[in-house]
Amino acid sequence: MKLLRNFYLTLGFTLSCFGCDVIDYHPYDVRISGETDINHKNIARIEAACKNKDTLRFVTTGDSQRWYDETVDFVNHVNARGDIDFVIHGGDLSDFGVTNEFLWQRDILNALKMPYVALLGNHDCLGTGEETFRTVFGDPDFSFIAGRVKFVCLNTNAIEYDYSRPIPDFEFIENEITNRAEEFDRTVVSMHIRPYCGEFNNNVARVFQHYINMYPSLLFCTAAHEHHVFEEDLFGDGVMYYMSDCMKNRNYYLFTLTPNGYEREVVYF
Helix, strand or coil: HHHHHHHHHHHHHHHHHHHHHHCCCCCCCCCCCCCCCHHHHHHHHHHHHHHCCCEEEEECCCCCCCHHHHHHHHHHHHHHCCCCCCCEEEECCCCCCHHHHHHHHHCCCCCCCEEEEEECHHHHHHHHHHHHHHHHHHCCCCCCCCEEEEEEEECCCCCHHCCCCCCHHHHHHHHHHHHHHHHECCCCCEEECCCCCCCCCHHHHHHHHHCCCCCEEEEEEEEECCCEEECCCCCCCCEEECCCCCHHHHHEEEEEEEEEEEEEEEECC
């Protein structure tokens, strides 16, 4: 008994000498080190920098989840351009919702010279991923105004919630139609999963399209998730959906918005 007590005393003393650095927390532990609330901070930067601009140039990408080297190359490529106002990451920063995955991606993306925002992807909902996402990036539903264009960013990962919560959140979508209405004339809607993809709540796909068509001059929608580039008028109503590739395939969408409309380009790096 005395030997056992001495063992535990020695073990306790050893751990106290090394401190917390020797403890390997559970991968789903949500102890967050480093910067948090990134979307909120970067939205302020976007709105300030783009306030009086009539031409905007922004990038959409997504699904960087396990392709860290490619994401570094993406950051370097976008930085070298010198003509991008902001970046929208369409979700799936993580593969398994592990806390460190978000932190590694955050640290890579923080090297962007321009502000960026990140959406919640379906892989980001695994484990304690949503909790980590909320701490590191912010609410899964958010909006911002660049120039006089409103960008509405939505959580559309319905299957991850087993329909236990309203995804997409129509109350949020409806409120954003009139929120700051005097500040915008046109709209872009971004999401991770598009309508008529299996993980979207397709029972309400047409309701979703009805609501977003209520926004002033809806220009187009962006999505990610499917790991290849394609574009489609999903509802046959003239509203195009542009789906970004995964980071593995080393490309991104570049959009240029002008007073007369917009142009898009798939850029390879």
